[in-house]
Amino acid sequence: MKIRSIISILFLSSMLLVFAGQPVSAAFPERPITLLVGFSPGGSMDLSARALAAAAEKILGQPIVVENKPGGTGMVALAAMLAQNPDGYTLCATPSSVIIRASQMQEAPFKPFSSFRPIIGFSEPQLGIVVKNDARWKSLKELVNYAQKNPNKLKYATTGIGSTTHAAVDVISAKKKLQMIHVPYKGSMEALTALLGGHVDFAALTSELIPAVKAGQLRLLAVISEKRSPIFPKTSTLKELGYDFANDAVFAVVAPADIPTDVAKNLEEAFAAATKSKEYLDALDKIGMIPVYYNGEKFSEFLKIYWKKINEHLIATGVIKEAATKPE
């Protein structure tokens, strides 16, 4: 009897907590904001989200608590956010690639366009194609020429089948009709290790390449982004070299679709101001992330454009037959 009454008291008091979570006044935010991250602590998504949160909480005047909920290739955190009240106190920091390619390759617990209200696109990793420092190829052109003359000889590592790095190499091999051996790894660090050990001939990597290129272990042949990288301004982009591909994995903060408009506006302004702060830019520089800026509306457009592009690519390369999650 005693235990039962304790349980019911606990239950009732937790119900009170739930009601306490309802928004009551317009003075947003009046309590701490939770920013969910769908990846483990210490990774580039986690570190950039923490950098942004640290800058934004000074502007909002309330702490932003970063909570890691890894799982489901980043989808668990998005689903967890959608399960909360859409009051703006629970947000999620996610790479656009989870909303785009992960949901094309697997069934997602959300609708890629209509479930979310994007707040800001704030940073992107440094993507590039690299070889070892003692490799014979000094440029991407030399590498491509070699591959044309020696089909099925070159082995390359990427961060996984269907990833942005894989798509980049595929765009090159489709255009030049190259035959090469793809060895997919789990993440950039594993692929980097394989390249350093000489188990593959070249690799398409994310930000993990920066320290290795700076230390002279690797040679950077091309960067994969819209514009030249502020870190390696001398290296050409794939676009400049004649391949129509840029990075589709932009890190963003999203809210549930039906949060109050004024709250969303408030958050958008605060986060935009945060991305301009010196503290934030310094932190990004240290972890090797490139600052970018998309407001909510621009980011929605970005998602739609790249959804189509990546979907066509995944189908063309035979990774999927059709998108597992419908684009709505």
Add this chain to the structure above:
Amino acid sequence: MEALNSLLGGLAIAFEFHNLALILAGCLLGTLVGVLPGIGPAGAISILLPLSFQLPPAGAIIMLAGIYNGAMYGGSTTSILVNVPGEAASVVTCLDGYQMARKGKAGAALGIAVFGSFIAATVGLIGLQLIAGPLSEFALKFGPPEYFAVILLGFTFIIYLAQRSIIKAAIMALCGLILGAIGLDPITSQPRLTFGIISLYEGLHVVPLAIGLFGLAEILANLEKTVPQKIIKVKFRNLFPKKAHWLKARWAIIRGTLIGFFMGILPGGGPVLSSFISYGVEKRLAKKPQRFGRGAIEGVAAPESANNAAASTSFIPLLTLGIPPNVVLAVLFGAFLMHGITPGPLLLKEHPDIFWCIIGSMYIGNIILLVMNLPLIPLWVQVLRIPERILYPLIILLCVIGAFSINNNVFDIFIMIIFGVFGYLLRKFDYEPAPLILAFVLGPMFEVNLRRSLLMSQGSFGIFIERPVALMALVLCFLVIVLPVYHALTKRKK
């Protein structure tokens, strides 16, 4: 000589008062997160990371490194006392550690784990200091075919984990393989056995599985007893390992250290794999292998030495190549970057003071951990005197918190409970969970390296015998399987 001077310089910095205080804080926190199952060093370091910005870079990093080392010491405590493995690397320690505790030898088990950890970690550090460069070059030579061969060798050790029926052990290993296959296909990213549950996309985590199979199952089995509990009384002189224990354990500590030393350098799974392999080696070499699983002190000494040696040497690829070989060091890698220091080949040139200060601080940290952990043993042993009606709910609470804190996901608690019930049924039918855990850990690594190797060779199995390291490991596997058969046959002839 130069290395010694640099080390002395590093020690001098580490001995400065504020740095010493930070090492102490790191070791204390590390021991705490090590003792609590679930929340591990990776979580603790990432929580403290933002706070560490207030500190100078060297101070911050030595504190965070202290957490890692401290956690490696503390990990075995709950394995030995209550059969709840604090982390994957301490699963094997449950087998004999918990049996020792039930026989009133918890103190000896904890003591040998602490001393073994100290010896192994110190040897690992000496290796880190002297031969880091050549060792990391060796580690890079390990490609998919080499990993495949070494993991295959790991699989043969399932034979040694089996205490009773080998067939039942094989069935358990198969269960482990199937459970390990849950999640996205490692090459094509297609969901397998996920039944539309997104929390299964990245597979099951080993910690809730192990906590359920060992910890919760143990409690369920104990609930059957109707006899009032006999409180295990531990006499003070039994609190620490005695001379007889030392004589039995010394070679196990040395062999465990060596195995951990080399496996720690390899990216991926070093501490876990080395703890299983060192246990198997001890059982293979023992004169009376049937003692294992019934409280053999070698079964605690070897894996605990191995995982600590592996923890020390796992710094080698991080500091010399900029490659973090496991999750904890990946978080630490992030911490280095946030403090404006890039681990890698340039670290020793650009920041020699920091490099040597880290090494120096780890030596000091090890001594602090030894001095700090020994007085804790009598305290830990008191846990066993708590009456069951209070102890069991506490352990269940510990299991629940441990499972939840892995991913902050309630789903993992359900997984833990399901495997607790499963583990209870296994006991009833006389199956052992250890081969399941080993196969669960090795299965996904085995699969991905096999498939990568075959992708590289375009389907030819020749790749495994063309490469010397892979060939060597395969020959060893063959011997492990064939030698016992050969011995049995020749014995029969006589």
